[in-house]
Amino acid sequence: xxxxxDHVAVIGGGLAGxxxxxxxxxxxxxxxxxxxxxxxxARRGAEGRSINLGLSKRGIAALSEVGxxxxxxxxxxxxEGRVIHTLDGTARFQPYGKNRQEVLHSIDRNELNDLLLDRxxxxxxxxxxxEHRCVGVDAATRSIQIADATGTVTPITADWIVGAxxxxxxxxxxxxxxxxxxxxxxxxxxxxKELNLPARPDGTSQLKLNALHVWPRGHCLIVSHAxxxxxxxxxxxxPFEGPDSFATLPDRTAISSFFTRYFPDLxxxxxxxxxxxxxxxxxxxxxxxxxxxxxxxWIVLIGDSCHAVYPFYGQGMNSAxxxxxxxSAALTTTHPTSRLDAFRSYERSRRxxxxxxxxxxxxxxxxxxxxxxxxxxxxxxxxxVWLNRLAPRTWLPLYTMIAHTTMPYxxxxxxxxxxxxxxxxxxxxxxxxxxxAVGWAVS
Amino acid sequence: xxxxxDHVAVIGGGLAGxxxxxxxxxxxxxxxxxxxxxxxxARRGAEGRSINLGLSKRGIAALSEVGxxxxxxxxxxxxEGRVIHTLDGTARFQPYGKNRQEVLHSIDRNELNDLLLDRxxxxxxxxxxxEHRCVGVDAATRSIQIADATGTVTPITADWIVGAxxxxxxxxxxxxxxxxxxxxxxxxxxxxKELNLPARPDGTSQLKLNALHVWPRGHCLIVSHAxxxxxxxxxxxxPFEGPDSFATLPDRTAISSFFTRYFPDLxxxxxxxxxxxxxxxxxxxxxxxxxxxxxxxWIVLIGDSCHAVYPFYGQGMNSAxxxxxxxSAALTTTHPTSRLDAFRSYERSRRxxxxxxxxxxxxxxxxxxxxxxxxxxxxxxxxxVWLNRLAPRTWLPLYTMIAHTTMPYxxxxxxxxxxxxxxxxxxxxxxxxxxxAVGWAVS
Numbered sequence: 001x002x003x004x005x006d007h008v009a010v011i012g013g014g015l016a017g018x019x020x021x022x023x024x025x026x027x028x029x030x031x032x033x034x035x036x037x038x039x040x041x042a043r044r045g046a047e048g049r050s051i052n053l054g055l056s057k058r059g060i061a062a063l064s065e066v067g068x069x070x071x072x073x074x075x076x077x078x079x080e081g082r083v084i085h086t087l088d089g090t091a092r093f094q095p096y097g098k099n100r101q102e103v104l105h106s107i108d109r110n111e112l113n114d115l116l117l118d119r120x121x122x123x124x125x126x127x128x129x130x131e132h133r134c135v136g137v138d139a140a141t142r143s144i145q146i147a148d149a150t151g152t153v154t155p156i157t158a159d160w161i162v163g164a165x166x167x168x169x170x171x172x173x174x175x176x177x178x179x180x181x182x183x184x185x186x187x188x189x190x191x192x193k194e195l196n197l198p199a200r201p202d203g204t205s206q207l208k209l210n211a212l213h214v215w216p217r218g219h220c221l222i223v224s225h226a227x228x229x230x231x232x233x234x235x236x237x238x239p240f241e242g243p244d245s246f247a248t249l250p251d252r253t254a255i256s257s258f259f260t261r262y263f264p265d266l267x268x269x270x271x272x273x274x275x276x277x278x279x280x281x282x283x284x285x286x287x288x289x290x291x292x293x294x295x296x297x298w299i300v301l302i303g304d305s306c307h308a309v310y311p312f313y314g315q316g317m318n319s320a321x322x323x324x325x326x327x328s329a330a331l332t333t334t335h336p337t338s339r340l341d342a343f344r345s346y347e348r349s350r351r352x353x354x355x356x357x358x359x360x361x362x363x364x365x366x367x368x369x370x371x372x373x374x375x376x377x378x379x380x381x382x383x384x385v386w387l388n389r390l391a392p393r394t395w396l397p398l399y400t401m402i403a404h405t406t407m408p409y410x411x412x413x414x415x416x417x418x419x420x421x422x423x424x425x426x427x428x429x430x431x432x433x434x435x436x437a438v439g440w441a442v443s
Numbered sequence: 444x445x446x447x448x449d450h451v452a453v454i455g456g457g458l459a460g461x462x463x464x465x466x467x468x469x470x471x472x473x474x475x476x477x478x479x480x481x482x483x484x485a486r487r488g489a490e491g492r493s494i495n496l497g498l499s500k501r502g503i504a505a506l507s508e509v510g511x512x513x514x515x516x517x518x519x520x521x522x523e524g525r526v527i528h529t530l531d532g533t534a535r536f537q538p539y540g541k542n543r544q545e546v547l548h549s550i551d552r553n554e555l556n557d558l559l560l561d562r563x564x565x566x567x568x569x570x571x572x573x574e575h576r577c578v579g580v581d582a583a584t585r586s587i588q589i590a591d592a593t594g595t596v597t598p599i600t601a602d603w604i605v606g607a608x609x610x611x612x613x614x615x616x617x618x619x620x621x622x623x624x625x626x627x628x629x630x631x632x633x634x635x636k637e638l639n640l641p642a643r644p645d646g647t648s649q650l651k652l653n654a655l656h657v658w659p660r661g662h663c664l665i666v667s668h669a670x671x672x673x674x675x676x677x678x679x680x681x682p683f684e685g686p687d688s689f690a691t692l693p694d695r696t697a698i699s700s701f702f703t704r705y706f707p708d709l710x711x712x713x714x715x716x717x718x719x720x721x722x723x724x725x726x727x728x729x730x731x732x733x734x735x736x737x738x739x740x741w742i743v744l745i746g747d748s749c750h751a752v753y754p755f756y757g758q759g760m761n762s763a764x765x766x767x768x769x770x771s772a773a774l775t776t777t778h779p780t781s782r783l784d785a786f787r788s789y790e791r792s793r794r795x796x797x798x799x800x801x802x803x804x805x806x807x808x809x810x811x812x813x814x815x816x817x818x819x820x821x822x823x824x825x826x827x828v829w830l831n832r833l834a835p836r837t838w839l840p841l842y843t844m845i846a847h848t849t850m851p852y853x854x855x856x857x858x859x860x861x862x863x864x865x866x867x868x869x870x871x872x873x874x875x876x877x878x879x880a881v882g883w884a885v886s
Contacts, residue, residue: 180683180727184627240623284623 005029009144009158011134011171012036015109016303016320017164018116022066023328024162025125032158033126034146036133036165041114051194052225052233053112054079054104054212054314056403062321065328068119072112076105077226083211084372089265093211094372094381098389102404104212104314106225134165137174142298144171160339163301167286167308175295188285188310188365191246192237195276197269199230206269207232214372217262219244221369234266237369246282285310287358293347297340302327307354312364313402315409319357322406326350353409360402360413383423395419448472452587452601454577454614455479458552459746459763460607461559465509466771467605468568475601476569477589479576479608484557494637495668495676496555497522497547497655497757499846505764508771511562515555519548520669521653527815528658532708536654537815537824541832545847547655547757549668577608580617585741587614603782606744610731610751618738631728631753631808634689635680638719640712642673649712650675657815660705662687664812677709680812689725728753730801736790740783745770750797755807756845758852762800765849769793796852803845803856826866838862 005028010021013035021031055063055076063069080103081095096102120126129146135153136145143155163171167185176183199205207213209230215222221237239245244262249255252274259267267273288308294300303320327346335342371377384397396405396419401412448471453464456478464474498506498519506512523546524538539545563569572589578596579588586598606614610628619626642648650656652673658665664680682688687705692698695717702710710716731751737743746763770789778785814820827840839848839862844855 180630182627182629184625184629186625186627187623286623 006159007032008160008162009034009156010162010164011144012163012165012169012305013113013117013128013130014164014166014303015113015116015317016324017162018113018120019062019066019321020162020164020302020324020327021126022116022120022123023324025120025123026066027328027332029125031120031126032156033120033128034132034134034156035128035130037130039117039128039130040110041117043110051109052106052227053109053317054225054403055107055112056104056314056318058315058406059318059321060105061406062325065325066119068115072107072115073105075111075115075228076107077228078103078210079106079212079226080210081212082372083208083213085213085215085265086373087217087262087264091208092378093208094378095385097400097404098385098392102400103210104403106212106227108227109317134171134174137171137177137295137299139175139295139298144174160297161299163299163305164303165305167288167304169301169305171299172290172301172305175299176290179292179295181290181292183288183290185286185288185308188287189241190237190239191282191284192235193246193277193280193282195234195236195270195273195280197224197232197234197266198272203230205230205232214368215263215266216369216372218370220262222263222266223368234270240282240284287362289355289358291347291351293351294343297338297343300327300343300346307351307358309354309358309361310365311361312368313357313361315357315361315402319354319409323350323354349408353411356410356413360409449602451475451603451605452477452599453605453607454587455606455608455612455748456556456560456571456573457607457609457746458556458559458760459767460605461556461563462505462509462764463605463607463745463767463770464569465559465563465566466767468563468566469509470771470775472568474563474569475599476563476571477575477577477599478571478573480573482560482571482573483553484560486553494552495549495670496552496760497668497846498550498555499547499757499761501758501849502761502764503548504849505768508768509562511558515550515558516548518554518558518671519550520671521546522549522655522669523653524655525815526651526654526656528656528708529816530660530705530707534651534656535821536651537821538828540843540847541828541835545843546653547846549655549670551670552760577614577617580614580620580738580742582618582738582741587617603740604742606742606748607746608748610729610747612744612748614742615733615744615748618742619733622735622738624733624735626731626733628729628731628751631730632684633680633682634725634727635678636689636720636723636725638677638679638713638716638723640667640675640677640709641715646673648673648675657811658706658709659812659815661813663705665706665709666811677713683725683727730805732798732801734790734794736794737786740781740786743770743786743789750794750801752797752801752804753808754804755811756800756804758800758804758845762797762852766793792851796854799853799856803852830866 007030008024010017010031010033013033017033021033024031055072060069063072079096080100081093084092084094096104117128121128131149132146134144135147138145138155143157144161145153146156147153161171163169163175165171197206205226207224209226213224213232222234224232224234226232241247244258249258255274255277259273286308287310290306293306302323304316307319309316309319326349330342330346331339334345387395388397388400396415398412398416401407401415402409405412450473451467453460453474453476456476460476464476467474498515503512506515522539523543524536527535527537539547560571564571574592575589577587578590581588581598586600587604588596589599590596604614606612606618608614640649648669650667652669656667656675665677667675667677669675684690687701692701698717698720702716729751730753733749736749745766747759750762752759752762769792773785773789774782777788830838831840831843839858841855841859844850844858845852
């Protein structure tokens with residue numbers, strides 16, 4: 001262990017926690033990772049259920065910093081755009097960007113997590129502790145209470161602590177106890193259920209592989225991510241209550257007729273639908289916000305533990321990875337001599353952007369389930385791509401800035417709004433010119 | 444114990460909890476009240492620090508229902524309006540309503556709480572348990588865990604449970620664990636400190652007794668409530684950080700010069716200022732919102748436990764008491780045969796209004812600390828009172844509706860906005876007529 005380097009405890013061995021642990025170790029720190037659940041790498045061969053995520057520019061940038069970019073991308077399926085499946089069975093492709101570089105990468109969450117844990121564990125300065133959960137924080141003695149699988153509680157004192165234990169973060173709750181800390185959690189009134197769309201017997205995909213597939217139905221929605229084996233992971237989003245909801249699909253007959261009515265093209269492709277429906281749980285979706293993100297120079301939060309968002313912009317993991325880059329830069333570059341200043345500047349520079357992402361992720365829910373099928377929306381997307389090709393430095397569609405750049409989220413939104421104003425002015429000028437020309441022509 | 448009546452556990456023996464316990468007992472239920480703190484009635488004779496609240500129409504209506512209206516009002520000092528103290532020492536009176544009926548009642552929070560506890564305890568169906576706190580909720584067995592002063596935990600099973608344990612409600616937290624429950628807490632960046640302005644040696648008040656006094660300074664604010672003994676309880680509101688904040692008043696010199704600068708008229712009236720400053724803690728202010736307010740037909744929340752608001756509209760206690768009326772009406776009148784329906788209708792009919800109150804309470808902070816001194820504001824208030832006198836059924840100022848009626852908060856706000864539109868139209872018409880008349884006169 002290097003003299004002068006820190007001993008850091010990371011709470012949570014999920015995507016953000018394992019990536020940041022590796023990054024800290026590479027910078028010479030000694031790291032202990034405490035994860036509540038058992039080692040997920042032992043579960044392989046079980047159901048094999050996959051949850052897929054869309055890795056984009058921001059996430060890739062953070063993976064590059066730890067040297068894992070190429071290895072991770074080799075596990076992913078590139079998605080060049082969205083295929084919109086309408087009720088009448090037609091499928092329409094909408095590209096994600098103007099070229100082959102502007103794609104998303106569909107990756108299995110578990111596979112990525114396992115890889116990050118493997119690489120972290122392989123580093124001599126990282127120690128992983130599974131079935132160890134944080135149960136308390138004692139600011140006075142700068143120690144946290146860690147309970148092991150047997151329930152034995154041990155106080156842990158590290159130089160500083162990273163909270164990466166997800167949307168329902170225990171360390172956030174404990175560190176903010178008695179503090180003037182703002183917090184909100186808001187659940188979507190829709191839940192989700194994952195279904196596997198298998199590959200054909202010959203291993204080829206039933207759907208175009210290199211795309212995200214969307215079945216937008218307004219009052220319900222299916223989104224699908226591709227897997228390397230040719231299968232697709234479908235996620236059905238549906239209200240919990242009301243007509244056509246999880247509450248009104250109590251039996252096999254109701255489920256079958258629901259799919260026949262709204263997703264007829266999927267019915268022949270999902271022979272295991274009913275069995276899967278019964279086996280897979282209904283998940284819920286939450287947006288959380290909080291402030292502050294740190295407790296003096298001792299505890300700091302990253303990822304979902306400080307800003308969980310709905311999945312509809314596909315930026316949850318990407319923004320969590322971007323937190324790792326931002327916190328690392330604050331600690332090593334901006335404020336190498338003061339951890340407190342680094343934590344403060346990390347939060348100050350980052351929170352407005354994750355707040356914006358929360359709003360964008362809410363708005364994109366309406367886009368995904370409804371607007372993607374409107375002709376006006378398609379026209380607008382085409383115009384965006386065309387303008388972007390015409391003036392690649394001047395005109396950047398919002399989606400491009402969010403998914404294919406590392407421009408801070410709120411800056412991207414502000415620029416998109418500015419561009420919208422230009423576009424409107426341009427359309428207005430064009431109409432005046434056109435009216436003049438028509439007037440001249442008929443006179 | 445009546446056959447067919449319920450055994451109800453009330454968590455929290457504060458204002459709402461003790462009032463509701465009494466109400467339930469009067470309706471024939473058997474009630475156990477569990478209060479975390481020791482019996483507050485034992486503390487009498489200690490420092491005698493008072494926290495005063497403004498009791499208004501809504502609170503009085505709920506007290507009438509338990510037969511305590513007159514007894515409580517006999518403990519209160521009526522306040523007929525606000526006295527605004529400007530920096531140059533002038534004091535200007537603004538009436539609260541159009542007559543002697545439209546007043547607020549300044550009451551000592553502790554005295555009121557003690558009275559409610561006394562009356563609840565005197566009822567044979569109420570049992571009070573002090574130093575008993577809720578530590579857990581087990582929905583499966585419909586039992587809650589109650590820890591006594593020694594730490595011994597006992598499971599309690601009542602037919603149903605009322606959560607009345609304040610803004611940081613433990614029972615809310617426990618009942619919502621694992622549920623899709625929304626929650627937010629937001630702290631004001633200002634804190635407060637209470638100071639006592641004593642009566643003169645002959646027992647008379649140094650300030651007009653029958654009024655709320657306000658020293659609005661924009662970046663700081665003092666509000667004062669009258670006590671029956673001629674003293675006043677001042678509350679200084681000040682930012683926690685920044686210039687002129689609690690953080691920048693570290694010593695007696697700084698505090699003295701702060702008061703001399705911004706509250707010179709109070710300096711001779713507060714001989715104990717510095718000693719009190721050091722003795723009294725700085726409090727913080729929080730707004731909370733949550734949904735749902737109940738867990739099936741078993742637990743239901745009232746008062747701050749489901750909607751804490753800033754104190755700037757003086758409606759925190761009044762809205763908590765109004766919850767007691769609303770929940771009681773839902774249980775006995777609207778849905779006497781289904782407790783679940785009663786809880787649902789109570790929340791559905793009440794939550795939009797307490798959400799509105801939260802916003803009004805935030806807005807009134809700006810009004811109290813700044814706008815009350817503006818000539819335009821004073822003019823508008825006078826116009827409101829004058830229109831209200833002219834057409835007492837048609838024109839009701841917002842403040843009148845909130846403080847002197849039991850009209851639901853959101854309905855009051857909607858009506859005030861409608862009135863504002865009438866007023867604007869009226870002013871516009873008047874200006875056109877005036878312009879016409881001037882034009883006619885000069886032509």
